[in-house]
Amino acid sequence: MLKELVIGLETTLKNFFRPKVTIAYPEEKKPRSERFRGRHELRRYANGLEMCIGCELCQVACPANAITVQAAENDPANPRSPGERYAYEWRVDLLRCIFCGFCEEACPTGALRLTQEFELADVTRQSLVWGREKLVSDQRTDIPVPEAVYPEFRGHQPLAVIQPGAQGRGEA
Amino acid sequence: MSGERVSLTIDGRAVQVPPGTLVLDAARQAGVEIPVFCSHDQLDPVAVCRICLVEVEGSRKLVPACSERVREGMVVRTDTPQVAEARKSVLEFLLINHPLDCPVCDKGGECDLQDLTYQYGPALSRLADAKMRKPKAVDLGPFIVLDEERCILCRRCTRFDHQVAQERTLVVGQRAHEALITTAEGVPYASVFSGNTIELCPVGALTSKFYRFRARPWDLVRVDEICHGCPVGCHIQLHFRANVEGARLERVVSRPFEPIDDGWLCDRGRFNYGFVQSPERIAQPLVRPLGAPRGTLVPTSWEEAFRRVVGRLQEVLATQGPQGVGFIGGGRLTNEEAYLLQRLARQVVGTENVDHRVAGEAAASLDVAPGRITDLDRAAVILVVGAHPGQSAPVVDLRIRRAAARQGALLLTLGPVDPELRVPHQFLPAAPGHLADRLEALAQSLAGGGEGVPPRVAQELHEREGLLVALWDGREAAAGRALAAFLQTWQAQGREARLLVVGDQANSRGAEAAGLRPDLLPGYRLAADPEARRQAGLAPEPAAPGLSTQAMLEHAVAGRLGFLYLVGANLVETFPDRALATAALESEAFVVVQDLFLTETARLADVVLPAAPFTARAGHLTNLEGRVQATGPRSTDPAAGLPVEAWTDGQIFEHLGEALQGRPLVAGAGELATALAAAGLGSGTFAGALPVALLHEASDGSPTPSGSGEGLVAAPLPTIHGGGGTSRFDRAYGERRPLAAVVYLNPEDAQRWGVVPGDRVGLEAGDGVVEAEVQVTRRVMAGVLGVPRGVPGLAWNRLTGAGRVRVRGRLLEEVG
Structure with missing residues (x-):
């Protein structure tokens, strides 16, 4: 009987001194891959304008029908994006989303990125439909507005500096 | 000529086409696709885009298929490397300065340039600059x-x-x-x-x-x-x-x-x-609270609204009998709904007082030489009587422009105001109420007489061989009779004649054929004909002859009509006598209005029932040539997203019918279809037309100008972007096409009344004064004031209902 006890303890002790495989989530988080696909984000250019132009290509690429985009015309005096068009509504149902990344791939301006963020649990379905107010990033990237793509319209200069110094020249 | 055929081969496929065909169309017939940008079926070829270049044997260069006509024995190839190279080069050229903003372009996804570039174009750009x-x-x-x-x-x-x-x-x-x-x-x-x-x-x-x-x-x-x-x-x-x-x-x-x-x-x-999606649409039924003045309306439920309508209708039937009830409107309904309304009035209520004519018109069709829209394409003479096709039937006007400008048709216009036709034409002025005299003179000129017809016109009319197409706006019964006589004279001379009547509302003709006239049952059978009545399941003798719109309004004012039911009819704005329409609505009569918007008329109602827009209903419409066309049914109703409790007009009639008689208005969709087919409104057929004998003064809604001497006679002009409902309550549309309160005067009259173009004047008629800006034009005959209909702020029907109009000079001077 003692023999059996020793055999059992041996297994226990062997595992006791092994390196730990669990982590103390949420204090500690597992490292994610570079290409991890978390929730969406809509980025900004270096001059502060939104990169999204409301083209709806993400919507049509989405295999889960999770994305709805509605576009509108920019007010030249107070533009949201560099071109004529911006997304006044950009909505994703994160419960429907399968995080396949097709939307990111379809985006012609590189506005849409799937971030590393994966902690999306919530208590209602409605709160998991995220709109542009949550998705548009409040950070600028260092990507300049591509000059060749966005010409002036109705007097609006897409390259106009929204904050001096933040603006870079596009590849002509 | 029709039997002649030219044979050619396209990509090895033999095809036979009539001579003069374009290679492009021949290829289409042979099932060979040739890409195009500039070519269009309805436009003359120009061959500027060069994407349609094809190889033709015997020709050293490539040939544009969109402008090259077929020749006997022609051999065309579209599948050679040379053609492919040409297409690729053309696309590369077009794309040199074409921005690549497809993601933000409205055309992206249905763009010819995009599609053809995918199919034939280069994959990469060589452009360095x-x-x-x-x-x-x-x-x-x-x-x-x-x-x-x-x-x-x-x-x-x-x-x-x-x-x-x-x-x-x-x-x-x-x-x-x-x-x-x-x-x-x-x-x-x-x-x-x-x-x-x-x-x-x-x-x-x-x-x-x-x-x-x-x-x-x-x-x-x-x-x-x-x-x-x-x-x-x-x-x-x-x-x-x-x-x-x-x-x-x-x-x-x-x-x-x-x-x-x-x-x-x-x-x-x-x-x-x-x-359709306007926030101004009536969201739920409205009623005037008992004892409240006209104009006070409070929201209520459908049950309560129907209870009020049915209750009051039964009261009026008990006191005044069926003659005390009148139904006006229906020219904007489908054929089915118009028939249901007619049935509700005649069979359930038992009244003959039904009329779809809300704007003073006499008829929406005439059984003399009924024409088709395509008749205009082969017309030698086009006679426009009173109508303004560019405003009230614009797409028909395109055919008139083509016939007159490109096919040499003689274009005559007759009326108080020359319509804007954009093509050379001869204007024969005729004062309001006297169109018939002018038409009689024209008829006499065909026989060699005819006083007052310009000799050149008389001669042209005499010499022109072929088809005459007349367009009439359906106003002035006497003009209709004279026009019928003129057309018959023309036909008696061995020449063809056709008539198109431009109805006032989208489905005027369907409403007429469905029996929404006091003197007609469905299918243009006389309401006085006992046999027809028996077949329609009515008493052989009507209790009283039916009243026209005008008579109903007069009866309401006199207190002999206690219940007035208006369907999609903004009478205050559309009826030629505003004073009468307003007096009738403000009388003791109980007024029910069924409409999309709270119009001037609906505001005065006792009960307002919100109707659904056209997107919500299925049925048939009859166009001005009598063609019965199906609309709907559909699963997508934009109104579904609005907080609006609208019923379709048909559902409202069915509900009222059932509430009144205890059984359904029609037994089912099958019975309705049979009834409509019996009325000549079967799907895909052409409707009948109004017998000329019914064009008598009693059916004439347009008041003849009374009084003489001083003053102008107002002539109402249709306005394409105007109207009493759909355009007025469509904000975005109205902002794009603002309508100015402008009236039109002849230069002579302008001089006589001492006004210059741009003046704001007061126009006095009866006891009403209307303010408007004056424009001076020779399009208006002397003694006539052209007043556009359906312009907010310009109450045209104050000027037409009450005798002659006096111009009260420039307002600024009066104020100063």
């Missing part, structure tokens, strides 16, 4: 935005404007790579047909202001429909964006149907759709 920069988002006109960078200069838009609309506003300005589409002298492109250029544009250069950035083509659910704007009945397609709340109606496009529209639409039909 920067592209040309041209202005984007240029306002071309009230509805159109031009992106000059995207334009590939195919000239479809300018050719449409020159060849089809005959307006010559759009031109190509500048030269070579700086060429751009612009308007002559930089004026706005404000044509009534401007929207067609959006559809013609093979790229996204011309786009609609309303549709701009609203949706991508793959978002849209497409529903076939018939336009409800005017009696022409153009074929349209409604595009709904279905993946947003409640399916939003985003645009209206054409669905080419050659016998009617040739693929063209007017701007009213194309852009006036926003009313």
Whole structure:
């Protein structure tokens, strides 16, 4: 009987001194891959304008029908994006989303990125439909507005500096 | 000639076509696809885009298929490397300065340039230099935005404007790579047909202001429909964006149907759709609380509204009998709904007081030489009597323009005001109420007499062989009789004649055929005919002869009509005598109004029932040539997203019928279809027409101007962008086409009354004064004041109902 006890303890002790495989989530988080696909984000250019132009290509690429985009015309005096068009509504149902990344791939301006963020649990379905107010990033990237793509319209200069110094020249 | 055929081979396929056919069309017939940009079925070939180049044996260079005509024994090849190379090069050239903004372009997804580049174009650009920069988002006109960078200069838009609309506003300005589409002298492109250029544009250069950035083509659910704007009945397609709340109606496009529209639409039909989703639509039934003054309306439930209507109707039936009840309207309903309304009135209520005529017209058709819209294409003479086709049947006007400008038809207009026709024509002035005299003179001139007809016109009428097409606006019964006599004289001389009556409302003709006239049962059977009555299940003798709209209003004022039911009829705005209409609505009569909006008329009602717009209903419409066309049914109703409890007009009639008689109004859809087929309104058929004998003064709603001497006679003019309902309550549309309160005077009269163009004047008629700006034009005959109908702020029918109009001079001077 003692023999059996020793055999059992041996297994226990062997595992006791092994390196730990669990982590103390949420204090500690597992490292994610570079290409991890978390929730969406809509980025900004270096001059502060939104990169999204409301083209709806993400919507049509989405295999889960999770994305709805509605576009509108920019007010030249107070533009949201560099071109004529911006997304006044950009909505994703994160419960429907399968995080396949097709939307990111379809985006012609590189506005849409799937971030590393994966902690999306919530208590209602409605709160998991995220709109542009949550998705548009409040950070600028260092990507300049591509000059060749966005010409002036109705007097609006897409390259106009929204904050001096933040603006870079596009590849002509 | 018709039997002659030319044989040729295209890509080895033998094909036989009539001589004069274009290689492009022959290839289409042979099932060979040739890409095109500038070529269009309805426009003359120009061969400017060169994408259609093909190889023809014996010809050293490639030949454009869109302008080359077939020859006997021709051998055409479209599948050689040389042709492929040519297409690729042409596309590369077109793309040199074409911006690659497909993701933000409204045309992206339905763009010819995009599609053909995918199919035939180079995969990569060899362009090393920067592209040309041209202005984007240029306002071309009230509805159109031009992106000059995207334009590939195919000239479809300018050719449409020159060849089809005959307006010559759009031109190509500048030269070579700086060429751009612009308007002559930089004026706005404000044509009534401007929207067609959006559809013609093979790229996204011309786009609609309303549709701009609203949706991508793959978002849209497409529903076939018939336009409800005017009696022409153009074929349209409604595009709904279905993946947003409640399916939003985003645009209206054409669905080419050659016998009617040739693929063209007017701007009213194309852009006036926003009313369907207008927040101003009546959201729920309204009632006037007992004892409250007219104009006070409070929301209520459908049950309560119906209880009020049925209760009061039964009271009136008990006290005044069926003669005390009247139904007005129905020209905007479908044939089915019009029939149900007629049945509700005649069979359930037992009254003959039904009339669809709300704007003083006498008839919506006439059984003399009934014509078709396509008759205009082969007309030798076109006679426009009183009508303003450019305003009330615009797409028909395109055919008139073509016939007169390109086929040499003689165009005569007769009436108090010369319609704006854009093509050379002869105007024969005729004072309001005296159109018949002028027509009688014309008829006499055919026989060699005819006083007062210009000799050149008389001679032309005498010499022209072939078809005469008359367009009549259905006003003045005497004019209708005289026109019928004129057409019969023409026919007696061995020449063909045809008549088109431009009804006042979209389905005037269907309402007439469905029996919404006091003197007619469905199928143009006389209401006084005992046999017809028996077959319709009515008593052989009507209790009292039916009253016309005018008579009903007069009876209401006199207290002999206690219940008035108005369906889609804004009488205060449309009836020629505003004072009478207002007095009738403010009388003791109980007024029920069924409408989409709280119009001037609905405000005075006792009960207002919210009706659903055309997008919610299915049925048939009858156009001005009598063609019965199906509309709907559909699963996409944009109104579904609105907090609106609307019923379709038909559902309201059925509910009322059942509440009144305890059994359904019709036993089922089958019985309704049979009844309509028996009335000559079977789907796909042509409706009958009104017997000339019924054109008597009692049926004439237009008041003849009384009094003589001092003063002008007001002549109402239809206004395409005006109206009492759908355009007035469509804010975005109204902002694009603001309507000015302008009246038109002849130069002589202007001098006599001492006004100059641009003056604001007071116009006095009876005891009413109307303010308006004066424009002076020779289009108006002397002694006549042209007053546009349906302009907010210009109560035209104050001036037509009460004798002659006096101009009270310039208002500024009076104030000062």
